[in-house]
Amino acid sequence: MDKTIVLKTKGERTRQAILTTAADLATKEGLEPLSIGRLAEATGMSKSGLFAHFGSKEELQIATAEYAASVFVEEVIAPARAAPKGLPRVWALCDHKLGYLERQVFPGGCFFASTSVEFSHRPGPVRDRIEQLLRSWLSYLEHAVEQAQQSGELDDSLSAREITFELDSFAMAANWQYHMFGDRTVFDGARRATRERLESLRRRQAA
Amino acid sequence: MDKTIVLKTKGERTRQAILTTAADLATKEGLEPLSIGRLAEATGMSKSGLFAHFGSKEELQIATAEYAASVFVEEVIAPARAAPKGLPRVWALCDHKLGYLERQVFPGGCFFASTSVEFSHRPGPVRDRIEQLLRSWLSYLEHAVEQAQQSGELDDSLSAREITFELDSFAMAANWQYHMFGDRTVFDGARRATRERLESLRRRQAA
DNA sequence: TCGAGAATAAAACGATCGTGCTATTTTGTC
């Protein structure tokens, strides 16, 4: 049960190294403006040597998104599964997502926040995959909210979807404001907003 | 007091036509990937003829942001000034911003949402200007919140900054989700979230 | 350790980028 996956061949290892660099750079420069040459320079490889691992820039972009998703799972989803189902897990998901943004797992913030804006109006397999991954995150959070409603911990007069929308809004806005204004206190603000919102949905239930 | 500014020379008119096209395209393709050649094609001009209006791509980008800001003022700020100071104006600002997003004044959504993500890690005068314009919007909204607090319409145990953060989060998230998932109902959700949040801050005051 | 196959590199391709230079056309004023 080692957290680090051992990669057998050298090809797989360098491929992984490329993807970590690509994901980091993509959150800062963008997934499309990140050129093969630029990425090759950053990884100390030749353009063609790097290119051979993916076959096309589009495949590289998809592989990068795939890798970023695995990081998100490792940093947010997996630790939140330690919290009991219901309200604690809802909070854990929001809190860990804010933590993942706060400690800059990717230097440019949330990988999917950056790339989804970039690709939202650029049809193709890259956009499709990013949308799918984003949907799966929101569905996961929504499912956790539903469980908290079914257990009676959260008010169910408001749909799980709308609660999810509000909760994720705070994290997205914090990520955006931090990278635009450089003010780390937005994360505290987002945590407070999240906590108070969950609290208000709990109190209403008690009344 | 004509709403439409009359432009005297032909140069000023074509410059304006270029900027409207540039702002539209920038929200869909991005402000940096939007090339001079692409923009020239869209406006039916030659590359060099268009280029001469700005002198550099950077100047074109700044002029485009400037134009987008004037649109935002016209579509959001100005109509909200019709509402009385205090809570009604806070609501009007949020509501008109959601309306501006909903009816797609820019085809790719909020100009500043798109471009700020794109330029957040790209230092230079373009980024600086976008940041400044965003700050002025948030300051304006925050000021309206403060007035509502001073008049006793909104609870002032929470800072105006934090209230502003929450309110703008809903609009930003709605814009993002709409352009990623294509679901127009997010705007209703954002309106409901905004209204309920303002309501809860009012009720708390009454108690 | 040797040899097949994987991994990487070098060089070149056409296309497009932002930008400068030089004409040519168009505009607005006397």
Add this chain to the structure above:
DNA sequence: GACAAAATAGCACGATCGTTTTATTCTCGA
């Protein structure tokens, strides 16, 4: 309606883009 000035176009530049082709180096199981 002539004429200076403004506006636009044509063309070329070096650079960089994604990609292909060809050659070289490295890896790792038999």
